[in-house]
Amino acid sequence: MESTSKAWPVYSDQRSAKGLHFPRMTTAEALARSLIRYGIDTIYALPGLQSDPLFDAFYxxxxxxxxxxxxxxxxxxxxxxxxxxxxxxxxxxxxxxxPGFLNASAALLTAFSMNAPVIAIVGQIPQSDIDRGYGHLHELHDQLGIADHFSKFTMRVTHPQQAPSAIAEAVAKATSGRQGPVVLECSMDVLAQTAPVDLDVPGYPLVSYPIDRDAVNRAAALLATARRPLIIVGGGAQDAGPQIAALAELIEAPVAGYRRGTGVIPSDHRLSVRLPVSHRLWAEADVVIGIGTRLHMQQSMWGVSDDLKVIRIDIDPSEPNRFRKADIALVGDAALHASALVEQLSALAVTPSSRAAELAAHNAWLAGKLDELQPQVGFLKAIRAALPADGIFVDEVTQVGFVSRLAFPVNGPRTFLSPGYQDNLGWGVGTALGVKAALRDRAVVSIAGDGGFLYQVSELATAVKHDLPVVFVVFDNRMFGNVKRIQQERYGNRVIAADLQSPDFVQLAEAFGVLGLRAENPDALEQAVRSGFESGRPTLVHVPCGTMPSPWPLILMPKVRG
Incomplete structure (x- = not known):
């Protein structure tokens, strides 16, 4: 059963009168100090009138x-x-x-779709005037109501003494159960209010679920008799790689991760398969284990049938019943449940047949198909060769990005970042800068098309200002390539709003103080990316290119069951 109990601290000025003396501070100071107590050491932020007391506290x-x-x-x-x-x-x-909140909302929506623990502290007009329609600067009706649509939890902080518990609850909500973004709102006048504040408040318990041993035993019994098991992993499995690998090896189950599930087990693991191969395996699987994944593509596009048994492992109790009710649902932590299955299966002395020959044939087929996707695959091989083993690759909505989701070798979790089901153009530059800011010792490469890159081109100034040496690779075909292909193929070549005018990207980079390089083939790209890393500077590599072959037949694949 989910743990939801929480102890609310008692806050009132009367506590001081009873001998409990706490330092006086502003709400803004209480928020800042509470963040520090939870290990937060960086704020990604833009200042403004409504946030002035908060930024003074940050200072x-x-x-x-x-x-x-x-x-x-x-x-x-x-x-x-x-x-x-x-x-x-x-x-x-x-x-x-x-407008500041709405500008940030696309990224918060993306965080919601990717189950990412992002906490947004949003300013507000004077508290007594909220939703009265007076026309204050930056006034937005029902701001928290809007945030409710793409956040896991929202709260308005109304008093200095509430700030520590608000941060405690925000951290707990963002990081436990199915993770997700949280929005805290605080008015400009409240941020400046002072009162005695107790920072040492009880933490909120994380959502946890005990292991359902009966369900584990039933799942293990089903897997023990499976002849063609298959494991599908998603973003919820990112921290369960060793346990999932052990489970896969015990039952000889191929493991497929696409986008958010990429890297849960390394690409070179003998049981690791990519999306097109998992589509083939899905057609003949008798038992599928979905771990930390919505199984959206598989169940809604590839199809299900009565002879396919589905086991779901998910921290969200509502997830196993979407599309089709799972035959067995294991609700809770992915690593703990995978380990529990390994323990039970080991006791059953399972002896599955090797899948090596079968997977070799499937992987050879996929390699032949990927060889047809040039120059995308060549460019990706070049980037992989230049990127250190623990380097982080940030995908984008671009022709090379689509193929990267099928072909880019990944060595471990959290090293291949691809936007969730929002798949929003232009997410990559800012995301990559955040990665570099958090992990200074890791190499970070961000790819983009010329269309998506220009969404946040001004952030080259941020890379220089804050010394964030990301290598940005811009594939420039002077079009929204996917949009244009669809218009050509489905709408009688009636092309509209798809062709683009691009700047000279090398000169643009140099104008920002960024190292600008140009590469016109994979070999030159590999050298340029290496040079960018060696320089220790933010680097833009411009790759002029033309129309590329479509990867979509290997992504949007047909129904094979039911």
Whole structure:
């Protein structure tokens, strides 16, 4: 059963009268100090009138708290998202209300779709005037109501003494159960209010579920008789790689991760398969284990049938019943449940047949198909050769990005970052900067098309200002390639709003103080990426290219069951 109990601290000025003396501080100071107590050391933020007391508090705590200020609110939230995805830890952004909040909302929506623990502290007009329609600067009606649509939890902080518990609850909500973004709102006048504040408040318990041993035993019994098991992993399995690998090896189950599930087990593991191969395996599987994944593509597009048994492992109790009710649902932590299955299966002395020959044939077929996707595969091999083994690759909505989801070799979890089902153009630059800010010792490469890159091109200034040496690779075909292909193939070549005018990207980079390089083939790209890493500077590599072959037949694959 989910643990939801929580102890609410008692706050009132009367506590001081009873001999409990706490230091007086502003709400803003209480928020800043509470963040530090939870290990937050970086705020991705843009200042403004409604947030002035908060930024003054950040300044006062600058020995423990750094502020990275980008050039746009959307980037502040994307940077927090990138840092959260790469570290698995909560990250904080802060923006002004109204337009600042709405600018950040696309990134918060992306965090919601990716189950990322991002905490947004959003300013507000004077508290007594909220939703009265007076026309204050940045006034937005029902700001928290809007946030409810793409956040896991929202709260308005109304008093200094509430701030520590608000941060405690925000961290707990963001990081436990099915993780997700949290929005805290605080009015400009409340931020400046002072009162005695007790920072040492009880933490909120994380959501946890005990292992259902009966369900584990039933799942193990089903797997023990499976002849063609298959494991599908998603973002919820990112921290369960060793346990899932052990389970896969015990029952000879191929493991397929696509996008958010990429890297749960390394690409070179003998049982690791990519999306097109898992489509083939899905057609003949008798038992499928979905771990930390919605199984959306598989169940809604590939189809299900009565002879396919589905086991779901998910921290969200509502997830196993989407599309089709799972035959067995294991609700809780992926690593713990995978380990429990290994323990039970080991006791059953399972002796499965090797899948080596079968997988070799499937992988050879896929290699032949990928060889047809040139120059994308060649460019990806070049980047992989230049990127250190523990380097982090940030995918984008671009022709090379689509193929990367099928072909880019990944060595471990949280090293391949791909936007969730929002799949929003332009997410990559800010996300990559957040990754680099959080993991200074790791190499970070961000790919984009010329269309998506220009969404956040101004953040090259942020990379220089804050010394964030990301290598940005821009594939420039002077079009929204996917849009144009669809218009050509489905709409009688009636092309509209798809062709683009691009700048000279090398000169543009140099104008920002970024190292600008050009590469016109894979060999030159590998050398340029290496040079960017060796320089220790933010680097833009411009790759002129033309129309590329479509990867979609290997992504949007037909129904094979039911």
């Amino acid at each position: 006062r705590e600058s020995a423990s708290l750094r502020v990275i200020h980008p050039r746009h609110e959307q980037t502040a939230a994307y940077m927090a998202l990138g840092a959260a995805l790469a570290t698995g830890k909560p990250q904080v952004c802060s923006v002004v209300p109204g």
